[in-house]
Amino acid sequence: MAKVLVVDDEITMIQMISELLRAEGHEVFPCSNARKAIDLLEEHSPELVIADLYLEKSRPVGLDILDKAKALNPPAIVLVITGYATVSTAVEAMKKGAFDYLEKPFKLDDFKLTVERALAFNDAVSENLFLKKQLNHKYQLSQIVGRSASMQEVFKMVERVADTDSTILILGESGTGKELVARALHFNSRRQFAPFVPVNCAALPENLLESELFGHRKGAFTGAIQDKKGLFQEADGGTIFLDEIGSMSPVLQSRLLRVLQDREVRRVGDNTPIYVNVRVLAATNEPLLKKVQDGTFREDLYYRLNVIAVELPPLRERRDDIPLVVAHFLKNKPHPRSGQPLQMSRQAMQAILAHAWPGNVRELQNAIERASALCETEVIQLSDLPPRVAQNFQSKELEPMVEPAVPVAPPTVPPVRDDTIFPLPNQPAPSVAGAGASLPQLSLGNLKDFMREQEAAFLNRALAQTNGDKEKAAALLGISLATLYRKLSADGEG
Numbered sequence: 001m002a003k004v005l006v007v008d009d010e011i012t013m014i015q016m017i018s019e020l021l022r023a024e025g026h027e028v029f030p031c032s033n034a035r036k037a038i039d040l041l042e043e044h045s046p047e048l049v050i051a052d053l054y055l056e057k058s059r060p061v062g063l064d065i066l067d068k069a070k071a072l073n074p075p076a077i078v079l080v081i082t083g084y085a086t087v088s089t090a091v092e093a094m095k096k097g098a099f100d101y102l103e104k105p106f107k108l109d110d111f112k113l114t115v116e117r118a119l120a121f122n123d124a125v126s127e128n129l130f131l132k133k134q135l136n137h138k139y140q141l142s143q144i145v146g147r148s149a150s151m152q153e154v155f156k157m158v159e160r161v162a163d164t165d166s167t168i169l170i171l172g173e174s175g176t177g178k179e180l181v182a183r184a185l186h187f188n189s190r191r192q193f194a195p196f197v198p199v200n201c202a203a204l205p206e207n208l209l210e211s212e213l214f215g216h217r218k219g220a221f222t223g224a225i226q227d228k229k230g231l232f233q234e235a236d237g238g239t240i241f242l243d244e245i246g247s248m249s250p251v252l253q254s255r256l257l258r259v260l261q262d263r264e265v266r267r268v269g270d271n272t273p274i275y276v277n278v279r280v281l282a283a284t285n286e287p288l289l290k291k292v293q294d295g296t297f298r299e300d301l302y303y304r305l306n307v308i309a310v311e312l313p314p315l316r317e318r319r320d321d322i323p324l325v326v327a328h329f330l331k332n333k334p335h336p337r338s339g340q341p342l343q344m345s346r347q348a349m350q351a352i353l354a355h356a357w358p359g360n361v362r363e364l365q366n367a368i369e370r371a372s373a374l375c376e377t378e379v380i381q382l383s384d385l386p387p388r389v390a391q392n393f394q395s396k397e398l399e400p401m402v403e404p405a406v407p408v409a410p411p412t413v414p415p416v417r418d419d420t421i422f423p424l425p426n427q428p429a430p431s432v433a434g435a436g437a438s439l440p441q442l443s444l445g446n447l448k449d450f451m452r453e454q455e456a457a458f459l460n461r462a463l464a465q466t467n468g469d470k471e472k473a474a475a476l477l478g479i480s481l482a483t484l485y486r487k488l489s490a491d492g493e494g
Contacts (some may be wrong), residue, residue: 001025002119003046007037007065008081009055013104017050020108021115034061038068046076047122048115053082053089060089063096070097077122079114081106144180145328148318154181157310162188167260169245169305170283172312175362178283179243181310186239191279194238197231202247210252211268220269232265232276239279245305246286246297257301280305315357315364316478319455322353325361327424329368340378347382349422351393354458356478379421459487 004026008014011032018028029040034055041049049069053062062080069076080093083104093101099118102111144155161168162185170178179198186196204212207221215230232240242248248256259265260280264273282305291297315322326349330342344352348371357363371384382390459477466472474484 001027002048002122003027003029003044004048004050005037005040005044005046005069005076006030007034007049007051007055007062008032009052013052017111020112024112024115034065037065041065041068041072041076045072048118049076049078050115051078051080053080053093060092063093066093066096066098077118079118144177144184145325146318146321147324148313148321150313150318151321154310154312157308158184158188161185161308161310163190165279167280167282167305167307168310169288169308170281170310170312172283172285173314173360174285175360176312176314177361178285178312179241181312182239182241182243182281182283185281186241186279189239189279191238195235196239196241197235198241198243199231200243201252202244206249206252209248210255213252214255214265214267216268217270220267224269228267230265230267232259232278233274235278236276237278239281242280242282244284244286245282246284246288246291250296250298253298253301257298257304260301260304314478315360317483319353322364323349323422324425325364326352326368329365330372330424333372335375335378336373338378342372342375343379344422344424345379345381346420346422348380348385351382351385351389354393355389358478455487459484 001024004021006014006017006021006028007030008017009032014030014032018030021028029044029046031037031040032055037049037051040046049065051062051065051069053060055061060082062082066078066080069078075097077099078097079100079102080098081102081104082089099121100114102114144151146152146154158181168185170181172178182198183196186192199209199213201209211221211224211228211230213230213232215228215233216224218224218227242256259276262273263277264275266273288297288302288306292299292302315325326344330344333342334340335342352364352367359366367386367389370386371380375381375384382393459473462473462476463470466476470484470488471481474481477484479487
């Protein structure tokens with residue numbers, strides 16, 4: 001039930017309203033003057049205020065109470081009542097944020113219904129604020145995992161540009177978390193309580209995407225049976241996220257350029273422009289500059305979108321982050337049967353570190369989800385990982401250094417338990433069942449040494465399979481030749 005402040009200069013009115021509200025189970029704070037009402041507002045922070053507008057016959061001091069009630073955190077819902085109703089005072093009260101306006105004398109049923117509506121509205125507002133706070137927390141920068149230098153640069157850039165209205169182009173391979181960064185940009189900006197509207201530009205054909213983005217007038221085409229608001233209008237005041245922008249047709253590119261230049265949209269079949277206050281974020285996993293050079297993407301639109309670029313590195317180029325990402329996905333994910341926290345065997349983590357992860361973080365998340373569901377104990381084994389991860393790791397361990405002329409089928413993963421637990425970041429090294437003692441937790445330095453050794457061995461295998469051809473080795477590893485030289489130089493080779 002709610003806390004309700006009742007303010008009226010008529011004692012009989014205060015008594016009647018108070019008894020009615022208490023019968024409904026509400027906690028009531030009655031008073032008969034404005035000064036006392038403001039003190040009670042600050043002391044009790046009621047959810048609902050029922051105030052007479054003219055406590056003093058000379059002026060509507062109820063408006064002062066209304067102002068104070070709306071300034072509370074969270075603000076109270078205000079229901080204004082008076083026996084001196086005029087159109088001007090009613091309009092002023094509603095402009096200042098009053099929920100409703102009742103003229104004395106009023107019917108008790110009407111009063112009860114209005115109070116119920118006001119409290120239901122307050123519950124909806126409170127729930128909405130709670131959900132928005134949850135969303136804001138979910139898309140804080142701390143929810144994007146990474147300690148590598150490349151990810152720290154991403155975090156710095158997002159923090160610097162989140163609260164601007166600049167158009168931002170997010171670059172990165174599929175699965176690197178481009179939409180997560182877009183949401184972080186929105187929910188850390190002043191637009192966070194306005195809509196965030198994501199659009200996959202590759203998911204719809206050109207004619208449907210145009211209608212979705214800009215809306216249409218009734219009768220504009222077959223099937224347009226009524227007016228439709230476009231997604232740019234839906235995002236008014238907030239952010240629109242145009243994913244896979246490189247797949248947009250030349251016609252839509254031209255229309256989007258007009259929106260970015262004039263901040264106006266025109267619905268299909270309508271010549272009247274509609275102003276929109278929208279921040280545009282775009283993302284692509286394609287080399288847009290190459291598409292510009294090929295003539296498939298407008299150069300002027302490219303520069304309009306690329307005001308600020310945020311480039312996300314692929315997972316294979318930040319392997320130091322992999323244990324941290326794994327720990328993030330295992331966090332609060334107990335074993336499906338025992339309910340105990342899940343851990344990772346050292347052999348399973350070696351396979352994860354050795355895999356190229358062409359699908360990046362999304363592929364790793366799916367692999368951890370699968371392993372979590374299949375593992376028989378609280379320790380995820382090599383055999384719990386997807387076959388492509390486990391078998392490739394086994395192949396690298398067992399195949400000769402030079403690739404044979406005849407392809408050899410990768411060996412099946414033997415279902416051998418590995419009770420040597422890999423200490424994940426921010427997780428204590430647990431005791432092994434039946435071992436009789438807990439394993440020592442590795443220091444951060446040892447973890448770096450381990451990953452450096454794994455990476456060096458991985459690079460050497462690639463060079464051996466390509467007979468020392470670094471360009472072919474870089475292509476095999478899915479990294480640039482410059483990155484390969486840098487990594488070899490860091491390992492003391494090349």
